[in-house]
Amino acid sequence: MKTNVEIMSRKAMNILIESGFPKNTAVISFYDPKDGRGGARLKEYNPINYNGICDCVFTVGIHDIDIEILGEYGLTYETYFPEVEELADFIYTVVEQGMDIICQCEYGQSRSAACAAAIKEHFEKSGIEVFAETRFVKRTF
DSSP, X not given: OOOOXXXXXXXXXXXXXXXXXXXXXXXXXXXXOTTSTTGGGGGTOOOXXXXXXXXXXXXXXXXXXXXXGGGGGTOXXXXXXXXXXXXXXXXXXXXXXXXXXXXXXXXXXXHHHHHHHHHHHHHHSOGGGGGXXXXXXXXXX
């Protein structure tokens, strides 16, 4: 795979947009669904609007939660991410076109990092490298 895969937070993406979005780049943008864990913050929350910035965007609302608490959201492993096959098709198309990919979520640490790691693992067998960066490792003491 010759596709460069980057991970960005919402804040970093907004800075990139202001400074000039790179050509030949696709975006996978994860956002918090309105019924997510953000509480009151979600009332004003909207995903980044890429109109006029990037023509190749896959946007999906998905909870930033651990698998152990899916049931608390009325979800199962099978219903958590129903768009996954559509996303896989998007990724294959982007890679075939030789585009770079930016995986973006609110903080650039979990959903986007997991997606980037999956892409790199599938195409290069190097997904573990994503988690070598300490900002993507969840520490429990």
